[in-house]
Amino acid sequence: MTNCSLNEVEAVLTKAARGCGADAAQAARFGRGAVMHLCEDGPTTPIHAALAALPKGVIVEYAASIQQGLSQATGNTVLFQTDDPLWTSYLTALPYRLTRVSQTAHAIHLDVFEKTPKPARLQISSEDMAQWQSLAAKTYVPETAQSRLAGAGAGLTDND
Amino acid sequence: MKDIVVPDQVPLRPPSQVMRLSRMGSMFPTRLSFLRSLIRRLASEKVVVTRPVWEMCADGFGCAVYSLELGGHTYSLVAISNDLPPEMRTDRVIAEAWDSAYVLYDGVPDLAELDRITANAPRQEAGRYTERDLVLSRANKSVRLFAHVTERLRAGLQPDADMVRDVGYLMRTTAVYGNGKFGIADRGLIEDRPGLEGPFAAEMLTVWLIRNFTHDLAEHVGGAQLDRDLKRHLGVGNSTGLGMAPFLVTHPVLLNNWMLVRETALARVRALTTLYPEDQQRLLDLADRAAQHLAQWSVPDAQHQARIEQLRLDWTLVVGILSEKLNNPKPLNEVVKATARFSEDVQELLVSLLIEPFGDLVDGLTCCMGDPVGPIPSFIVDTCALRQVLQQHFAWAIDTDFSVSRECRQFWYVSEAKQEPRLGQRFVEEGADLESPLDIARRIGALYHALPADSQLVADFLRDAPEHGLAIERAQLAVRYPYGEIRDNLIGAGCLPIDMLRCKLSFFGASKFDPKSDRWTRITLCQGAPLVDELGKEADDWWLPVFGT
Numbered sequence: 091m092t093n094c095s096l097n098e099v100e101a102v103l104t105k106a107a108r109g110c111g112a113d114a115a116q117a118a119r120f121g122r123g124a125v126m127h128l129c130e131d132g133p134t135t136p137i138h139a140a141l142a143a144l145p146k147g148v149i150v151e152y153a154a155s156i157q158q159g160l161s162q163a164t165g166n167t168v169l170f171q172t173d174d175p176l177w178t179s180y181l182t183a184l185p186y187r188l189t190r191v192s193q194t195a196h197a198i199h200l201d202v203f204e205k206t207p208k209p210a211r212l213q214i215s216s217e218d219m220a221q222w223q224s225l226a227a228k229t230y231v232p233e234t235a236q237s238r239l240a241g242a243g244a245g246l247t248d249n250d
Numbered sequence: 251m252k253d254i255v256v257p258d259q260v261p262l263r264p265p266s267q268v269m270r271l272s273r274m275g276s277m278f279p280t281r282l283s284f285l286r287s288l289i290r291r292l293a294s295e296k297v298v299v300t301r302p303v304w305e306m307c308a309d310g311f312g313c314a315v316y317s318l319e320l321g322g323h324t325y326s327l328v329a330i331s332n333d334l335p336p337e338m339r340t341d342r343v344i345a346e347a348w349d350s351a352y353v354l355y356d357g358v359p360d361l362a363e364l365d366r367i368t369a370n371a372p373r374q375e376a377g378r379y380t381e382r383d384l385v386l387s388r389a390n391k392s393v394r395l396f397a398h399v400t401e402r403l404r405a406g407l408q409p410d411a412d413m414v415r416d417v418g419y420l421m422r423t424t425a426v427y428g429n430g431k432f433g434i435a436d437r438g439l440i441e442d443r444p445g446l447e448g449p450f451a452a453e454m455l456t457v458w459l460i461r462n463f464t465h466d467l468a469e470h471v472g473g474a475q476l477d478r479d480l481k482r483h484l485g486v487g488n489s490t491g492l493g494m495a496p497f498l499v500t501h502p503v504l505l506n507n508w509m510l511v512r513e514t515a516l517a518r519v520r521a522l523t524t525l526y527p528e529d530q531q532r533l534l535d536l537a538d539r540a541a542q543h544l545a546q547w548s549v550p551d552a553q554h555q556a557r558i559e560q561l562r563l564d565w566t567l568v569v570g571i572l573s574e575k576l577n578n579p580k581p582l583n584e585v586v587k588a589t590a591r592f593s594e595d596v597q598e599l600l601v602s603l604l605i606e607p608f609g610d611l612v613d614g615l616t617c618c619m620g621d622p623v624g625p626i627p628s629f630i631v632d633t634c635a636l637r638q639v640l641q642q643h644f645a646w647a648i649d650t651d652f653s654v655s656r657e658c659r660q661f662w663y664v665s666e667a668k669q670e671p672r673l674g675q676r677f678v679e680e681g682a683d684l685e686s687p688l689d690i691a692r693r694i695g696a697l698y699h700a701l702p703a704d705s706q707l708v709a710d711f712l713r714d715a716p717e718h719g720l721a722i723e724r725a726q727l728a729v730r731y732p733y734g735e736i737r738d739n740l741i742g743a744g745c746l747p748i749d750m751l752r753c754k755l756s757f758f759g760a761s762k763f764d765p766k767s768d769r770w771t772r773i774t775l776c777q778g779a780p781l782v783d784e785l786g787k788e789a790d791d792w793w794l795p796v797f798g799t
Binding site for chain 2: 092093094095096097098101108112113114115116122145150151153154155157158160161162163185203204205208210211227228229230231232233234236
């Protein structure tokens with residue numbers, strides 16, 4: 091297991107989603123939601139499944155569902171059915187207060203902005219991290235001599 | 251209950267004026283910059299810096315620890331100085347060794363922790379870190395100046411003042427990492443701590459302590475004390491490249507809050523109906539200081555040097571206008587209006603000047619420069635409303651014809667080599683299919699033209715066309731964060747990343763911008779800033795440092 095910061099896990103998951111074809115905003119939302127899921131001791135299985143389903147699946151659907159629920163709010167509270175832990179984590183990661191109203195429903199309070207407390211670290215297995223990193227690597231452009239020369243600072247004499 | 255009186259202000263300069271690359275690339279540090287805020291905080295707490303560890307050989311290689319208490323917490327800078335062969339010295343991200351490496355540590359490291367840090371920090375990105383490590387950094391020597399300073403000190407002399415003035419630093423950082431990178435602590439762990447709640451406060455604290463270390467190291471190797479005035483002028487250099495540019499695009503809330511605070515500060519001072527004589531004199535003194543600063547700011551790049559020289563000439567005219575208007579009603583508003591015909595360089599230097607004397611009026615705004623909960627979009631119900639938002643906030647993007655090659659000639663990407671952000675030529679280089687999503691203008695244009703004639707729920711549109719997710723999100727953010735978007739085409743042939751770098755660096759408090767190309771620059775941080783034993787009553791008077799005063 092690797093002792094990870096939350097930000098590096100979020101970053102790799104966001105890139106992994108982009109590497110699998112997700113739009114950048116949906117990938118970022120997934121990164122935040124998936125980290126929240128891991129913070130709540132959720133298993134990695136639904137995270138892998140979500141990535142595998144791209145360019146369709148929950149990463150697209152959850153982003154649209156949040157858009158739908160919040161844009162059609164008529165008051166300060168919006169109810170969401172929550173029968174899937176990853177979906178609940180998506181909602182928890184939003185910048186609003188979230189309260190549980192039943193076994194299968196949560197309410198988002200649009201008039202209270204707050205962050206849900208999270209642990210300091212995440213323990214991620216080497217296998218999970220390697221898989222996410224390999225998906226994230228799909229967003230990187232292979233190094234060439236030309237691109238290296240085009241990088242910032244190329245050609246500089248640094249011993250000033 | 252206490253009444254809160256909000257100061258008067260004139261209307262803010264609109265985003266259409268402020269959020270243009272060329273203007274952002276003309277910005278100067280202000281008293282709202284993060285380094286200035288941090289030093290004020292350190293001074294208000296009468297912070298004392300100690301040096302519990304100094305294990306350094308005669309040649310200046312070894313380890314040091316500096317500790318201080320801030321806001322009820324103890325922090326330590328662990329500094330490691332290495333013997334770096336000259337051929338390995340490069341400021342680029344792809345470097346693998348540096349003259350020195352640093353960790354800002356949460357607490358005081360014991361021996362085991364010190365061993366861990368000294369084993370990892372010199373490896374930088376290749377090392378592994380824990381939540382006790384708050385910031386990771388490295389720096390290379392200005393070999394010429396470091397050697398000169400130490401040789402002079404060994405000879406019982408002080409370094410050549412002209413050389414100190416011209417270089418301005420003994421070492422330059424080439425990266426200052428925060429927020430969870432490579433396993434260091436997440437920003438969330440420290441963002442509520444007094445003194446570190448502001449943006450990049452931990453990073454700025456690190457830089458200020460690194461500067462102190464570079465002074466100590468030179469004095470150790472030279473075997474004598476540096477003159478205090480020379481030392482105060484020795485800041486920390488920094489090489490900044492494309493890696494910093496995407497931040498402003500990927501953090502629209504922070505960008506909005508930084509710019510909004512700066513514009514609000516300007517709007518407040520412009521609303522002042524009269525000025526006390528001491529404020530008038532202060533403004534004139536500072537304007538003179540700015541002129542001296544400009545006179546001491548020279549760069550090798552011919553184009554940028556020409557800008558500086560024009561600025562020097564124009565500034566003399568601005569000082570004349572300032573002198574004439576100071577007794578008028580709403581004098582600073584009059585000055586801004588009367589100088590609107592000058593270049594953006596002049597206008598933005600003036601903004602920085604006008605804010606400077608009025609800390610009581612503007613310093614409180616700095617608490618609004620963070621992003622405490624994350625982006626809060628204004629959700630838009632249907633595509634008809636979305637179209638209106640795009641027309642209102644993104645006309646600059648919608649009107650761009652991206653079928654013209656000039657408008658999309660460049661593309662941003664991340665190289666697999668140490669994940670370095672780069673900018674490529676779309677019609678020449680490979681990799682555009684893996685383009686980073688910084689092409690906001692083009693995405694907005696594509697969204698606008700893809701909207702259906704008949705209104706549809708945005709959620710349904712998003713399900714059918716998920717590729718427009720980012721553009722929709724930016725539209726929803728623009729309603730709440732009007733200063734959150736750079737209003738220029740970032741993939742056009744005319745995009746100069748250096749403008750983005752200067753904007754961000756000015757918020758850090760950088761001065762002496764020294765562009766080396768259109769995609770990277772050297773700067774100086776902490777130049778003129780109080781030394782660790784100078785956090786007294788004058789600790790806040792170092793806007794635009796001038797050598798020899």
